[in-house]
Amino acid sequence: MQQPLVFIGHGLWLQMATAIVAKHLQPFGYPCIAIELPAKAKEPAAMAGGPELVTLCQMLGLPLQLVLARAQATFSLGSQYQSGDSSWFVPFGHYGLNAAAAEFEQAILQLLRLDANSKAEQFCIAALAASQGKFALAPANRPDLAEALSYGLHLQTAEFAACLKHYNQQLGVTFLSSQTVEMKYSAEGQISTLQLDNGTALPVGYCLDCRTEPAADEASHTVQLFCAQDTTVLLQQPHSSVLQTSWGWLVRLPLQQGSHWFSQCTDPTLELSHFRQELQQLTGLSEWQHSTRQQPTESQPWQLNHLRFGQAAATLDCPLYNGLNALQYLLIRWLDLLPNQSYCPATALMYNQHWQQFQSEVQDFLWLHQHPLATKTGQAFARLGRVLSTETDAIKAGQWFGLMQGLGLKPELRSMLLAHRTDTEIHQGLRQVQQQIARLVTAMPSQIDTLNRCLQQLSH
Amino acid sequence: MMEAKQRIVILGGGTAGWMTAAALSRFLPPHSYSIQLLESAQIGTVGVGEATIPHIRQFNQWIGLDESEFLKATGASYKLAIRFRGWGQANSDYYHPFGLSGEDLYGLPFHQHWLWLQQQKTTSLKDYGQYSLAVLMAQQGKFSRPAADLKDPSSSFNYAYHLDATLYAALLRQHSIAQGVEWLDGKVTAVTQHQNGDIAQLILEDGRQIAGDLFIDCSGFSALLINKTLQTGYDNWQHWLPCDKALAVPSEKAPAPPSYTSSKAMAAGWQWRIPLQHRTGNGLVYCSSYLTDSAAEQALMTGLEEQALAPARALQFVTGRRKQSWVNNCIAIGLSSGFLEPLESTSLYLVQIAIESLLQYFPSHPVGDIERELFNQKMQLEYLRVRDLLILHYKLNSRPEPFWQYCAQMAIPDSLAQRLEMFKETGHALEYRQGLFQPASWLALYLGQGLQPKQLDTRLGALDPNQLESWFSRYQYQLQQVVNAMPEHHQVLQRTELAGAAVAPAFSLYGHRG
Ligand SMILES: Cc1cc2nc3c(=O)[nH]c(=O)nc-3n(C[C@H](O)[C@H](O)[C@H](O)COP(=O)(O)OP(=O)(O)OC[C@H]3O[C@@H](n4cnc5c(N)ncnc54)[C@H](O)[C@@H]3O)c2cc1C
Numbered sequence: 001m002q003q004p005l006v007f008i009g010h011g012l013w014l015q016m017a018t019a020i021v022a023k024h025l026q027p028f029g030y031p032c033i034a035i036e037l038p039a040k041a042k043e044p045a046a047m048a049g050g051p052e053l054v055t056l057c058q059m060l061g062l063p064l065q066l067v068l069a070r071a072q073a074t075f076s077l078g079s080q081y082q083s084g085d086s087s088w089f090v091p092f093g094h095y096g097l098n099a100a101a102a103e104f105e106q107a108i109l110q111l112l113r114l115d116a117n118s119k120a121e122q123f124c125i126a127a128l129a130a131s132q133g134k135f136a137l138a139p140a141n142r143p144d145l146a147e148a149l150s151y152g153l154h155l156q157t158a159e160f161a162a163c164l165k166h167y168n169q170q171l172g173v174t175f176l177s178s179q180t181v182e183m184k185y186s187a188e189g190q191i192s193t194l195q196l197d198n199g200t201a202l203p204v205g206y207c208l209d210c211r212t213e214p215a216a217d218e219a220s221h222t223v224q225l226f227c228a229q230d231t232t233v234l235l236q237q238p239h240s241s242v243l244q245t246s247w248g249w250l251v252r253l254p255l256q257q258g259s260h261w262f263s264q265c266t267d268p269t270l271e272l273s274h275f276r277q278e279l280q281q282l283t284g285l286s287e288w289q290h291s292t293r294q295q296p297t298e299s300q301p302w303q304l305n306h307l308r309f310g311q312a313a314a315t316l317d318c319p320l321y322n323g324l325n326a327l328q329y330l331l332i333r334w335l336d337l338l339p340n341q342s343y344c345p346a347t348a349l350m351y352n353q354h355w356q357q358f359q360s361e362v363q364d365f366l367w368l369h370q371h372p373l374a375t376k377t378g379q380a381f382a383r384l385g386r387v388l389s390t391e392t393d394a395i396k397a398g399q400w401f402g403l404m405q406g407l408g409l410k411p412e413l414r415s416m417l418l419a420h421r422t423d424t425e426i427h428q429g430l431r432q433v434q435q436q437i438a439r440l441v442t443a444m445p446s447q448i449d450t451l452n453r454c455l456q457q458l459s460h
Numbered sequence: 461m462m463e464a465k466q467r468i469v470i471l472g473g474g475t476a477g478w479m480t481a482a483a484l485s486r487f488l489p490p491h492s493y494s495i496q497l498l499e500s501a502q503i504g505t506v507g508v509g510e511a512t513i514p515h516i517r518q519f520n521q522w523i524g525l526d527e528s529e530f531l532k533a534t535g536a537s538y539k540l541a542i543r544f545r546g547w548g549q550a551n552s553d554y555y556h557p558f559g560l561s562g563e564d565l566y567g568l569p570f571h572q573h574w575l576w577l578q579q580q581k582t583t584s585l586k587d588y589g590q591y592s593l594a595v596l597m598a599q600q601g602k603f604s605r606p607a608a609d610l611k612d613p614s615s616s617f618n619y620a621y622h623l624d625a626t627l628y629a630a631l632l633r634q635h636s637i638a639q640g641v642e643w644l645d646g647k648v649t650a651v652t653q654h655q656n657g658d659i660a661q662l663i664l665e666d667g668r669q670i671a672g673d674l675f676i677d678c679s680g681f682s683a684l685l686i687n688k689t690l691q692t693g694y695d696n697w698q699h700w701l702p703c704d705k706a707l708a709v710p711s712e713k714a715p716a717p718p719s720y721t722s723s724k725a726m727a728a729g730w731q732w733r734i735p736l737q738h739r740t741g742n743g744l745v746y747c748s749s750y751l752t753d754s755a756a757e758q759a760l761m762t763g764l765e766e767q768a769l770a771p772a773r774a775l776q777f778v779t780g781r782r783k784q785s786w787v788n789n790c791i792a793i794g795l796s797s798g799f800l801e802p803l804e805s806t807s808l809y810l811v812q813i814a815i816e817s818l819l820q821y822f823p824s825h826p827v828g829d830i831e832r833e834l835f836n837q838k839m840q841l842e843y844l845r846v847r848d849l850l851i852l853h854y855k856l857n858s859r860p861e862p863f864w865q866y867c868a869q870m871a872i873p874d875s876l877a878q879r880l881e882m883f884k885e886t887g888h889a890l891e892y893r894q895g896l897f898q899p900a901s902w903l904a905l906y907l908g909q910g911l912q913p914k915q916l917d918t919r920l921g922a923l924d925p926n927q928l929e930s931w932f933s934r935y936q937y938q939l940q941q942v943v944n945a946m947p948e949h950h951q952v953l954q955r956t957e958l959a960g961a962a963v964a965p966a967f968s969l970y971g972h973r974g
């Protein structure tokens with residue numbers, strides 16, 4: 001008999017962690033117990049997940065149609081950014097039609113250098129489709145398009161959590177609830193039992209801790225959060241929207257029946273009235289909910305048999321990056337390694353190092369939004385137009401490229417791997433791709449049609 | 461006004477120099493760049509470096525070299541693996557293939573199942589290598605090109621070449637000259653620098669002066685520009701890789717050249733055998749603190765499988781890496797930038813990666829810090845990751861000789877110690893995104909050299925060993941059927957004109973699935 005895996009936390013994060021692990025490990029005889037604790041802060045009403053969320057639903061065997069219906073979900077091909085007069089698209093998919101096409105992005109940069117009227121979006125099927133309100137699932141016989149049209153979802157958090165809870169119950173996960181949970185440790189420092197408020201003491205193999213709040217004595221910083229709900233239906237926008245504000249960024253996630261706005265600020269000196277005024281100017285909405293939360297700083301999520309995944313993922317959670325993606329990464333990576341339930345210090349060390357890598361790549365991406373040239377990544381792009389190699393898939397290559405060129409970084413040097421081609425040859429090659437992309441997008445259905453078709457399939 | 465051409469000077473005409481010249485002349489437009497390659501016939505080249513890994517195929521394609529032309533011109537044979545004999549234990553014999561072994565099953569890696577069946581004392585279980593197509597092909601002298609279709613079992617391997625280094629350099633020279641490279645013969649005796657330290661000119665023995673804007677130091681072990689002139693330090697790794705000398709000797713061709721490189725562990729080092737179409741390359745890499753030069757020569761010569769064609773040539777080296785490969789306006793590529801012994805045939809790969817990175821981060825004049833830094837970081841990462849796998853070969857052994865005992869006891873870098881410890885704890889090998897060797901290689905070594913994890917994945921306990929055993933038998937049988945249908949390696953070599961039809965090479969050691 002395997003030792004039990006005990007999950008603690010609340011809401012979507014708890015359900016997601018339980019679903020991923022239980023799906024993988026229940027068949028191997030691991031008992032899974034989820035302890036629902038009260039939430040210290042309300043979960044945001046809506047969330048945006050990247051392509052990894054879609055992969056996850058496939059892995060769990062959750063039909064997309066069901067998620068769309070239950071969680072009022074819409075599709076997301078990426079994010080449409082707006083900063084002053086300039087706007088650009090940051091896709092999940094890649095530019096061009098062939099992911100492995102050598103130097104394609106460099107060719108785009110070369111064109112942009114010579115022709116101020118050209119835009120990178122013309123060479124990105126996701127961006128073009130998003131701008132026209134189009135969305136289609138790539139046909140099974142076009143795996144190449146599946147990558148270019150990688151998509152995520154916008155969904156209602158509570159409804160998706162309910163859907164996953166039902167799923168977990170069907171898998172045979174035991175659910176308990178408690179107001180508090182107390183950890184009892186063995187002499188070696190491992191969690192031996194979890195004590196609930198009704199006195200139950202649960203033995204623990206691994207404790208998968210999905211709580212997001214830092215403990216009182218742990219390092220954290222305060223962030224201010226603003227959110228609002230908007231009844232405007234934006235089904236012609238299969239993407240998130242990101243607007244620049246004087247303090248950072250404002251994100252809008254469209255759902256089937258309205259949309260949700262989110263923004264956050266880490267500067268404690270800013271006046272609340274100032275926020276509200278600017279938010280109203282930008283959105284026309286006056287009803288903004290404000291809250292503060294403590295953002296943890298967790299770089300060692302695997303400690304003996306205590307897996308502090310919630311806190312670790314929460315270090316990255318913000319309107320521009322959903323911590324749920326990080327949580328998913330932490331879980332999948334751990335499942336890849338989970339070998340036995342005894343103490344594995346070297347494995348935990350390597351795992352934590354990998355996590356730090358993931359964390360720093362996401363932080364780099366977020367930091368780019370504020371100070372593009374203060375990051376190594378931004379400097380390398382501004383000099384050479386290159387996206388640095390990464391050790392994880394935290395941020396997709398198309399996202400790095402889309403963001404940096406959108407932020408206005410113009411590489412000083414041109415690609416020498418294209419130097420043997422004339423500008424005319426490069427233009428011709430790009431134009432061909434552009435025409436192919438335009439033809440494909442013309443033939444694509446609108447997001448509304450695709451959504452309707454998916455929802456009808458479910459009702460049948 | 462016409463802008464002056466940027467002048468690129470490559471010092472050195474060994475494999476590194478000519479690979480660089482061929483690639484730069486392929487991409488840099490002649491109206492903006494002039495490329496000169498200077499070498500010294502008097503000094504000559506190191507003349508070894510004949511076993512490669514699959515990435516060389518992509519390099520050849522990249523610079524526009526046709527495979528049939530290449531095979532004919534360099535007397536190359538195909539290579540599917542390296543066979544390691546005597547590594548770990550005196551009687552061990554395993555292959556490190558350019559391919560994967562087995563397939564993931566029930567969401568768990570293949571090797572976990574294999575180890576588990578081994579623990580269950582499953583009688584029909586074969587050696588780990590027997591579940592690798594590349595190993596079966598190498599052992600049975602078969603060859604066929606890999607497939608790109610991931611459903612095809614032949615997409616699970618890749619291939620490289622054994623080549624004649626001198627002929628390869630000559631072929632690259634011919635290509636480079638046709639692409640506009642100016643070839644000069646002369647010996648550099650002095651170097652002048654600008655005030656900022658940048659190299660300005662190379663002064664030759666005969667008084668000629670070669671000025672340039674960017675200098676590529678391919679001067680081999682002498683590291684004339686990067687070290688003698690710019691005094692970039694060197695990280696010495698001899699305490700981890702203690703061999704410091706080599707002897708190389710050609711012998712007659714093998715009647716049916718095998719499609720693998722041989723590496724046989726000896727009392728204080730190891731012996732290589734590289735079969736080409738027209739001759740065989742042999743050599744001994746050894747540690748001079750544990751073996752005299754004369755004993756080394758005797759061991760090499762008596763270990764030859766064919767008649768020697770020349771006396772053995774002695775080489776000396778310090779394993780390690782230049783602290784920076786790119787300093788000022790000088791980029792070191794090849795032996796001038798570091799040396800890792802040829803145990804995994806990685807040197808030409810490192811040359812290739814340096815050239816590709818140089819083109820990716822190609823500087824303007826003057827050179828910027830960013831491209832220099834990115835290039836140096838990339839090269840450091842590649843060297844360190846290759847280094848660790850090489851050290852593992854030495855560390856994991858229970859041989860009785862004093863040299864091997866030293867290796868078994870020696871301290872190892874933290875990066876390797878962690879990986880090793882993790883495998884012992886869990887039987888898992890972690891992949892990395894950048895760098896050459898992925899879990900398939902680490903596992904070939906761990907298992908080939910007899911390392912057993914303390915515990916396996918506990919999920920295995922829920923499986924039915926009989927069912928698993930039949931799956932293993934069926935899988936192995938199917939692989940064997942695929943190999944049976946393949947032609948003999950030496951027959952394929954005689955039909956090199958078909959080579960051009962090969963599918964595009966995968967940029968992975970393990971083929972399209974890798
Ligand atoms: C024992 C041994 C075995 C090896 N086996 C393999 C293997 O199997 N696979 C593999 O990938 N690699 C192997 N290598 C490494 C491989 O040989 C080298 O990476 C490769 O040959 C490149 O060498 P190079 O061009 O940097 O240097 P060299 O071949 O030494 O070339 C140096 C050039 O610089 C010129 N030069 C030097 N000084 C001057 C001067 N003052 N003036 C003018 N010109 C000058 C020389 O004339 C020569 O042309 C091996 C190396 C050794 C030592």
